[in-house]
Amino acid sequence: MKSTKFTPERNISKAETDRKWWEIGDFFRRNSLWLLMYCTGCCAIELPPAMTSAYDMERLGMGPMATPRQADILLVSGYLSLKTLRRLIYTYEQMSEPRYVVALGSCPINGGIYHDSHAVINQLDQYVPVDVYVAGCMPNTEAVMNGFVDLMEQIKNKSANGWKKYHDNYEWYRQNQIQSLGEVDVHDEFHD
Amino acid sequence: MSITILNFLIGLGIAFFGFVLQTSIAGLNRKIVGRLQKRVGPRWYQEFLDIFKLLSKRATSHGWIFDFGVIMALGGIIATAMFMPLTSTFNAFGTYDNFFIFVYLLAVGMLGMAMSASGSGNPWASIGVMRALTTMLAYEVPFMIIILTIIKIAGSSLTGIQLYQQAAGNNWFLIALPLGGIVGFISLMGMLGKKPFETYIAPAEIASGPMVEYGGKQLGMLFIMHEITVFIEVSLFVHLFLGGATNIFIFILKYFLVYTLANLISNVNGRFKIDQVVTFFYKWPLILAIVQAFIAIYLGWVI
Structure with a gap:
């Protein structure tokens, strides 16, 4: 019988330790998702039943938050005109990582019924990475809740990597943003 | 008595206990509010x-004042919670449980938070801090009049106040000073930032x-920090007005009832504007507090 006293210490590599901590963090992150709602289109009408007694988002630990700094999910619903896209990018840059983006309705996917407007962008994915799409014009509340559950599954499977993609391909996103908007000036406006 | 390292460890234990207790009860209260609104919660x-x-x-950081203020707020609040007696026989620092310790030390945490929030440079934060200090100025006046009445009757030690209420022939101050109890509870709602007085959080108005x-x-x-602050404020109410507690289970029960009642009242109310908060506190609670102080001190009618 091997003495426990002289059992050699099992060496865990730093990568292994980091992975374990990250999994513990993922458990907390997927059970407490706070939303920042960026509602410009008509899909926003599907959110009140999702929050109130009909579907009760809070039982999943989700809830609305007031500012981008506090939020985990940026919920984009509806069309994005060039003016609102600029604000959306500023908002996304302010959120603390890990951050996720959920796009609601068909407007952020392909422009929806505004696909031929000169003032509206068609694909949100070109400007900020999107983790979950909820398709439909407009999607049911069931579909919205399903989208959130999908996002939780993605966080569990470590496939909700939009924010990492934004870091890795920042140049590409930046180029697309500048191409559409002309100028994107992300800065800390309180300390300049 | 001499203060040893054991006293500090017990004090930290009390602060940790307060955090765990208040966080669990806040979670339970979210469930209760969910049921109130016909949700699962x-x-x-x-x-x-x-x-x-x-x-x-x-x-992200917004400079060292921003970071330091958060640490100062948390440290100040933990330091305050260390002095809190849990029952009439158990506290960390023996005789150092005077009411004024809490008044002074609570300010350290609050000022830390105010400093840190102003350090972020965001105008909403400045408005929020200004409103928080204004609300504090509003509820402190009636609350302090009632507390000074209690101190006139029973002395200023929290343990002393509890023992006075538990002694045979005396009543809880909620019953002995009924108007004072009402004023104390309204001021507690203001301290906790519950709904009619939620003006300085106001997520839909000044973005929290x-x-x-x-x-x-x-x-x-x-x-x-917020959970421990709520623990301190609700415990103060339990000790001052509800006769404290003889053992820890009674303390938890009274604590739960007070916090739940405040939360339930909060959830059926709208939000005052900041001038309405000040006018409200300087009208009815202040009148009730002065009447109560007059009855208790000059007429001596402590039921």
Whole structure:
């Protein structure tokens, strides 16, 4: 019988330790998702039943938050005109990582019924990475809740990597943003 | 008596106990409010999940005053909670449980938070801090008049006040000073920032006020600080008006009832504007407090 006293210490590599901590963090992150709602289109009408007694988002630990700094999910619903896209990018840059983006309705996917407007962008994915799409014009509340559950599954499977993609391909996103908007000036406006 | 390292360890234990107690009860209250609104409500440990999630996130800084203020707020509040007696026989520092210790030390945490929020440079934060200090100025006046009445009757030691109420022939101050009890509870609602007096948080109006620029770890620390602050304030009410507690279970029961009642009242109310908060506190609670002080001190009618 091997003495426990002289059992050699099992060496865990730093990568292994980091992975374990990250999994513990993922458990907390997927059970407490706070939303920042960026509602410009008509899909926003599907959110009140999702929050109130009909579907009760809070039982999943989700809830609305007031500012981008506090939020985990940026919920984009509806069309994005060039003016609102600029604000959306500023908002996304302010959120603390890990951050996720959920796009609601068909407007952020392909422009929806505004696909031929000169003032509206068609694909949100070109400007900020999107983790979950909820398709439909407009999607049911069931579909919205399903989208959130999908996002939780993605966080569990470590496939909700939009924010990492934004870091890795920042140049590409930046180029697309500048191409559409002309100028994107992300800065800390309180300390300049 | 001499203060040893053991006293400090017990004090830290009390602060930790307060955090765990208040976080669990806040989670239970979210469930209760959910049922009130015909929802299922979150799990009872949701508040713990929220805090640990915030601590696991990355955070931005807005300069060292921003970071230092958060640490000062948390440290100041933990230092305050260390002095809190849990029952009439158990506290960390023996005779050092005077009411004024809490008044002074609570200010350290509050000022830390005000400093940190102003350090973020966001105008919403400045408005929120200004409103928080104005609300404080409003509820402190009637509250202090009632507290000074109690101190005139029973002395200023929290343990002494509890023992006075528990002694045979005496009543809880909620019953002995009925008007004072009402004023104390209304002031407690103001202290906790519950709904009619929620003006300085106001998520839909000034984007959660002082907390507007916090995210990630700093917000997590502020949540811990908030839970311990609520523990201190509700415990003060239990000790001052509800006769304290002879053992820990009675303390937890009274604590739960007071916090739940405040929360239920909060959830059927709208929000005052800041001038309405000040006018309200300087009208009815102040009149009731002065009448109560006059009855108790000059006429000596302590039922």
